Amino acid sequence: MKEQSKIPTSKVQRAAHFVSTGAKIGGNYVKYYTRKALNNQVSRDTLHQDNATDIYDGLSKLKGSALKVLQMMSMDKNILPTAYSDRFQMAQYSAPPLSYPLVVKTFQKSFGESPSEIFDTFSKNAKNAASMGQVHEATLNGKRLAVKVQYPGVANSIISDLKIVRPIAMRLFNISDKELDHYLEEVESKLIEETDYALELERSIDISKQCDHVENLFFPVYYPELSSDKIITMDWIEGEHLKEFMAKNPSQEVKNKLGQALWDFYDYQVHDLKQVHADPHPGNFIMQENGQLGIIDFGCVKIIPEHFYQQYFRLIRKDLLLNEDELDQIFYELGFLIQEDTDYERKVFKAIFIEMIDLLGKPFHFDEFDFADDTYFQSIFNLSEKISNMKEVRESKAARGPKDALYINRTYFGLYNLLNALGANIETKKPLWLQSPKAQIQS
Amino acid sequence: MENTATKKKNTKAAENKAESIKEAYIDCLLMSGHVPSSVYQFAKSLSMKEGEFYTYYNSFEAVDKEIWRGFFTDTLSSIQAESVYNEYSVREKLLAFYYTWIEMLKNNRSYVIARYKPADSYMTAIKAPQYKFLHAFKQNFLDFANELINEGKETGEIVDRLLISSRYDDGLWQQLQFVLKFWIEDDSKNFEQTDAAIEKAVNLSFDLMGRSAVDTAVDFAKFLFQRK
Structure with missing residues (x-):
């Protein structure tokens, strides 16, 4: 909880970070032209280096989909210095944990019942973070289960994050609006897809069935009757x-x-x-x-x-x-x-x-x-x-x-x-x- | 024995009557778009004598007052009926209140929007005379908030601070108005964004009311000052 309170969460806060990053980049240009006036030897490379550093500083304060997008693009275009892309790598969507009353509300919206009515036991606190949600531990008829609950409004926050990311990405990767669409369309559609738990459930069942024959591999059993568009229930894996x-x-x-x-x-x-x-x-x-x-x-x-x-x-x-x-x-x-x-x-x-x-x-x-x-x-x-x-x-x-x-x-x-x-x-x-x-x- | 039974029956009947007046009032308000022009006209549309109306409510404002009070008491009894409620931390109790309250309001969204049209600065809007009907609800909420704050101070979730802590309840009342306004303007599917807003607003308020670096800093400064 304590750690999470430092993550900028609202759109305003996130935008503020981008604005300050943008201001710094502007500053670097000023620095570049001043240096250039004094000494023509200064190359644009120094400018890019300065920019990359400031951009990274700005970005490192962010978590969530904005970071994910930039991280993926940097991997693909090999633009950010390795030290940075290394740190970007595999950044998880991260948000403060859902409170238990909200978990109850999500259950009620989905099933009309609270978790304690559906399961024999249900952990009040999340055991793990998952993609765009969190995992609770539950038991039903002696079986240990993992119940994944989605953060509310995750799809909306992705869309607003991507809007914020656009200008900064254009700067960072030095590409045009049109070229940026090329990447963002793919990323946006994938991220939105990730918020669709019904689709995820369908795919989980499908792929785990098809890969069943691969040696030394195993998959949890999924329970569609205990799942909804915001909740997925599966076996707990030891x-x-x-x-x-x-x-x-x-x-x-x-x-x-x-x-x-x-x-x-x-x-x-x-x-x-x-x-x-x-x-x-x-x-x-x-x-x-x-x-x-x-x-x-x-x-x-x-x-x-x-x-x-x-x-x-x-x-x-x-x-x-x-x-x-x-x-x-x-x-x-x-x-x-x-x-x-x-x-x-x-x-x-x-x-x-x-x-x-x-x-x-x-x-x-x-x-x-x-x-x-x-x-x-x-x-x-x-x-x-x-x-x-x-x-x-x-x-x-x-x-x-x-x-x-x-x-x-x-x-x-x-x-x-x-x-x-x-x-x-x-x-x-x-x-x-x-x-x-x-x-x-x-x- | 028989007497108490009839008495009970009578109160039950009176409650039903009050309830049906409330419903008819909401219906009338939403279908015509404004408060009925007179109690006489409204009572007549219910085939009721004007005098009978006054046995239940003394004005339309009183009906509004009763409706908002009802949202509050229904919410409270519904969350307290949940078996986990007693295990909740204060933060969770407040969250549970908001989630359930918004859910109650959802069933009466048109009425809420019609009656609660906050001006640009919603912070002061409620002070305006036309919002007088909200005062009882405000008092109910403040009582509830103070109960939570005291409990929070006992459990250590909330820090008692000189001067500031007496205003905590006011802060929560502002927060409630923020939540209400947010929900009224929310256009997301199933009001998902309101859920997120509640979560974040409550977390922020409890992080502010809880022990933080500022308290430690003040404590440290005090210590240094006293040594001089």
Whole structure:
């Protein structure tokens, strides 16, 4: 409660933060022109650096969807210095806990009864925060249940947050209104979708049924009759979140088992179901000492359009990087390159994207990959640091890359990070057509 | 024995009659858009003698007064009937009050909007003569608020501060008016935004009334001052 009171909650307060950030940026321009008047050596880079720092300071006071949006965009455009995007990463929607009387009211609106009438026991205080809501513990007929209750007015606050985020994002990413829409539409629709608990329930039941066969994976049972558009009831899952789990020093064997389950889960969703649990946040996974992985919270699910899938995952094929013509064609189709690019720009961006794809696709190029290897992650960070410092990238006004990639990149980025934190060495299963020719010969 | 039974029956009948006058008054107000022009005309529309009206209420203002008092007492008895109410902290009791009260008002939203049209500065609006009917409700609420404040002081949720703490109840009354105004202007589905506003307003007020860094700072300053 105490900690929460510091989070700016009202729109006015949030707007005030943005205004002060905006004022600081204005100040930086003043500083820039003064410095420039005194000394022409000052580059615009210093200005950008100053801006990025102030923007981060402003943003770090914010939680909620505004932060989530900027964090995702920064990951995609590689604009913010890594140190910042690192801290943005996986920021959770956060709000002060719901009071118990409001939980009672939500139940009454949904079922006409209060929680104590429906369940045998019901915890007055929330046990966990969840996406856009909080989790209470309940029991019914001897069964331990997790009951997720949504914050009221969450959809409205998302819409107002996104309105606030618009001007600052235009500044920050140096892109036009139209280009910004490209990203915001995708993010807004996903965030609004996350507030639809009825849809989440449907997807949870659907995906958990379809992924049931994946080894060492388990899902809670959902109870539609005890759920509504603001409430989801499911089994309580025993186990720990990543951080607590790692503190107990699990054996390498168990870690590999969990990592493998995680990889297989994503492999099956992306390549077979073509819809994916797009929020690989540590809070959404429960780990058990016997190497069983529990999956909760299907709030954010990205449906992968077939055309995008074909184009995007072709990029991971190792041999493709050697085939210049085919690669160019894909780059144009996915919008990494645009017709307006000059020859020089084309050369620069192509080099960047090839390097990025090569590095991010690396786990796919091996039959086995050790995610505990920090040097691999260091090279990813170094690359994004390098890209974010490139003048050409920062000054490009175009939003590059397909909007569908926003959540796919976030998913893989999150997955790699989880596997790294877990220190798992896993067999990188992938669809047959994605396997390198060499691997195909071997198998 | 028989006597008390008839007496009970009579009070019951009187209550029903008062209730039906109340309903007819609301209906008349909302259908015509204004307070009936005279008690005579209103009584006639109910096929009732003017004199009979006065046995229940002495004016239309008294009817309004009774309606608002009813919202309050119904709310209070409804939250106190909840078994968890006694386990609630003071903060939760106030929250429960607002949520239930707004729910009661929801059933009479048109009436509330028709009767409570706050001027731009809603803080002072209630002082205006046409809001005299709210005074009894205000007193009821202040009594309830003071009860909560005293309980809060006992449990330590609320800090007793010199000069300021005697105004806490006033603050809560302002808060109630804020909630009411917010709800009247709320256009969100199922008045979800009002729920959020109540939550935030009550949390803020209790954070202000509770022990905070300011108290510690004052205490520290006092200590330093006394040592001089």
